[in-house]
Amino acid sequence: MREIHLLNTLTGKKEKLETLEPNHVRMYACGVTVYDNCHLGHAMQAVYFDVIRSYFEYCGYRVTYVRNYTDVDDKIINRAQERGISPKQLVDAMIASSEEDMALIGVRPANHEPRVSESIPQIITMIQALVQKGYAYANAEGDVYYRVLKKSDYGKLSNRKIDELRVGTRDLVAGDKEFDMDFALWKHDETEGASWDSPWGRGRPGWHIECSAMAKMFLGATFDIHGGGRDLVFPHHENEIAQSEAANGCGYARYWMHSGLLTxxxxxxxxSLGNHIMIKDFIARFPGEVLRLAYLQFHYTSNVDFSEQVFRQAARRLLYFYESLQDLDRLAADAPLQEKLVPGFDPRALVEAFHHEMSNDFGTVGAMRELLQGFRRANELRQGKKTPAKCFTAKAYVQTLRELFGVFGLLRMEPQAFISQLKLQILKEMNLAESEVNRLIQARNEARQNKDWAKADAVRQELLQLNIEVMDTPEGTRWTILWKDDEA
Ligand SMILES: [Zn+2]
Structure with a gap:
């Protein structure tokens, strides 16, 4: 098994992954609170952990991946009331919408996708264990709180000391808590459709305990990786650790992985700023693979800043990949069954370079650069006279490129269909009608047939003004799209 190193938030160091069970990665990532449709921030975390999971699988690991749905929350209750529907109706609709969104961006479902509302008995059992061990207490109102001061290493994930936390939260109303920092495990509540019976009366679980309980249900008390956005480090993940370690009497997740934040x-x-982009809005403009490519050009731990330029560049780059793939497919179609690779062209070197980047904390930025180089290299095979060795080598490259891009969830479509769709969408972005482009290309072809080179060149310039580049290839005349701000 290939050695994989990853940055562990718990230690602040890059560590070699050693799974508890040989060849089996058990990982949990916090899912969405289902009160609204998913936006590009949700998509970002989902895509990064989807790629991390795929890379483990590509290396030969079995992966058990759990991503929960938070379907019990104040925001859900409030939104359902605003819309005059039950919390259950709202969450069912939002989970269906989220599944649709994830499919649009090629994020596979997790192996287990538990909902809080379906995990209440396990949550109550865990809270009872905490109460029995003195790590939690109930107040007269029927709320149960975690006793933060009882756990001497509280704060170890976010590197905070309890004394600092006490200062930082001085103005919080303590209410019926022993200590300001104590957090709710169970809240007294009688909302219809969003409350349950418990040893402390009617109520619902706090946010943090749900993940502790659901992770244990599917992965056991101790498991390998816990992930989430960096904004969850404190208090959510810190509190998960405190609860699980205290209730289970053993370690919780061994590696903590946090993705960056999106601006x-x-x-x-x-x-209110009007820059709130929902996944469905993005998909109306570009295919889901454009979004995946845009994320993967950043490292998962980086903060990602998106702009129109990033989207356009990703769209243009993806178009280049698909156009190259289509050309190489044509060359590969004539490959003999047995032949030698063209000297100096060996896609196995590409596989090694890909692993070199990815096994180092999922270096998608470097891996993407290697894949781009791989295409550039393979495209050299298209130059000059076609030979059996070139066709054979092209075939080896397209297989390898498809396999490696597959880890990223890219290049999964049939090239011709994808290219047509993407070009149409890009033209729409540029306020250009396809019929106008076709008319100009037709005019240029006619001029060329009439050997009116001056006119053909004038039309070519006209197209260039529209950022359309015409190329005369061995396969015929083709056009592709340039974007002025494109840096590809
Ligand atoms: Zn969580």
């Missing part, structure tokens, strides 16, 4: 034009996404 749009250097601003946090927010509805």
């Amino acid at each position: 749009i034009n250097k601003q946090k996404m927010s509805k």
Whole structure:
């Protein structure tokens, strides 16, 4: 098994992955609170952990991946009331919408996708264990709190000391808590459709305990990797650790992986700023693979800043990949069954380079650069006279490129169909009608047939003004799209 190193938030160091069970990665990532449709921030975390999972699988690991749905929450209750529907109706609709969104961006379902509302007995059992061990207490109102001061290493994930936390939260109303930092495991509540009976009366679980309980249900008390966005480190993940270690009497997740945060034009996404991009809005403009490519050009731990330029560049780059793939497929179609590779062209070197980047904390930025080089190299085979060795080598390259891009969830479509779709969408972005482009290309072809080179060249310039580049290839005249701000 290939050695994989990953940055562990718990230690702040890059560590070699050693799974508890040989060849089996058990990982949990916090899912969405289902009160609204998913936006590009949700998509980002989902795509990164999808690729991390795929890379483990590509290396030969079995992966058990759990991603929960938080379907019990104040926001859900409030939104359902606003819309005059039950919390259950709202969450069912939002989970269906989220599944649709994830499919659109090629994120596979997790192996287990538990909902809080279906995990209440396990949550109550865990809270009872905490109460029995003195790590939690109930107050007169029927709320149950975690006793933060009882756990001497509380704060180890986010590197905070309890004394600092106490200062930081001085103005919080303590209510019926022993200590400001104590957090709710169970809240007294009687909302219809969003509350359950418990030893402490009617109520619902706090946010943090749900993940502790659901992770244990499917992965056991101790498992390999826990992931999430960096904004969850404190308090959510810190509290998960405190609860699980105290209740189970053993370690919780061994590696903590946190993805960065997303900004749009250097601003946090927010509805009031009008830069709140939903997955469905993005998909109306570009295929899902464009979004995946845009994320993977950043490292998962980086903060990602999106702009129109990033989207356009990703679209243009993906178009280049698919166009190259289509050309190489044509060459590969004539490959003999047995032949030698063209000297100096060996896709196995590409596989090694890909692993070199990816096994180092999932270096998608470097891996993407290697894949781009791989295409450039393979495209050299298209130059000059076609030989059996070139066709054979092209075939080896397209197989390898498809396999490696497959880890990223890219190049999964049939090239011709994808290219046509993407070109149409890009033209729409440029406010250009396809019929106009076709008319000009037709005019240029006619001029060439009439050997009117001056006119053919004038039309070519006209197309270039529209950022359309015409190329005369061995396979015939083709056009592709340039974008002025494109840096590909
Ligand atoms: Zn969680």
